[in-house]
Amino acid sequence: MPHRVKMSPADRVFAALANPTRRDVLDLLLDGPRPVQEIAEHFDMARPSVSEHLKVLLDAELVTETRQGRHRYYAVTPDPLRELQSWLAPYERFWRSKLTGLRTYLEEHNP
């Protein structure tokens, strides 16, 4: 897998979250760290495919891997999601002021 090195950390986070399987993995890990096997059981997909999804999440630093014997526990590291939240902040202002369409915008700027 080529895996563009030119991607910024934020790009990697957004791209990682674009896939529903990967979001489901994160949701699953909210209940605590899990080895790959146990994660894979929840999906109708071959294990190596789950491994690939985990790699994407790892590259986005949304999860960490901790080796314990022959198991690897994956755990959520939600720090990158804070960036996502701060990216979201300017839009929050928008929906609080109910400023959602051209009409409202024009009303605000051409009184």
Place this chain on the structure above:
Amino acid sequence: MPHRVKMSPADRVFAALANPTRRDVLDLLLDGPRPVQEIAEHFDMARPSVSEHLKVLLDAELVTETRQGRHRYYAVTPDPLRELQSWLAPYERFWRSKLTGLRTYLEEHNP
């Protein structure tokens, strides 16, 4: 034909945000509605490609289109981002409790 109909609204939002150009379009529209031309000027890309990005944002209901004569103003509609925010909420608890790794998890669950 184009655009899987099987995609949920949330899927469409996450997928729309996966592309940096589309996020830049949204950021641009934070300053107010813009016609396509003016949006396209900000990007090093042919206008029809920008149109395609706008279509993706429109399908995700992240923007609205308002026709004024031969212009079409695109405006942010941040409502879908609220869903994103509520998807984010469970992770917020995580980083507030500094519960970010296997070690911390084990400390919490095997005292």
Place this chain on the structure above:
DNA sequence: TTGACAGGTAGGTTTTTTCCTACCTAAAGT
């Protein structure tokens, strides 16, 4: 030390994305 098990990597196929140029339609101006 040998076998079984956990899980990553290689390589390949199919589908999706992202871009392009060429073209088409609708509204405006002359």
Place this chain on the structure above:
DNA sequence: ACTTTAGGTAGGAAAAAACCTACCTGTCAA
């Protein structure tokens, strides 16, 4: 009516994503 302008649509190329099976390595247990 004719031309220009705004902007969408068609079709296609190139790249990336998402799967798969086969294979390899490292750890544990007999």
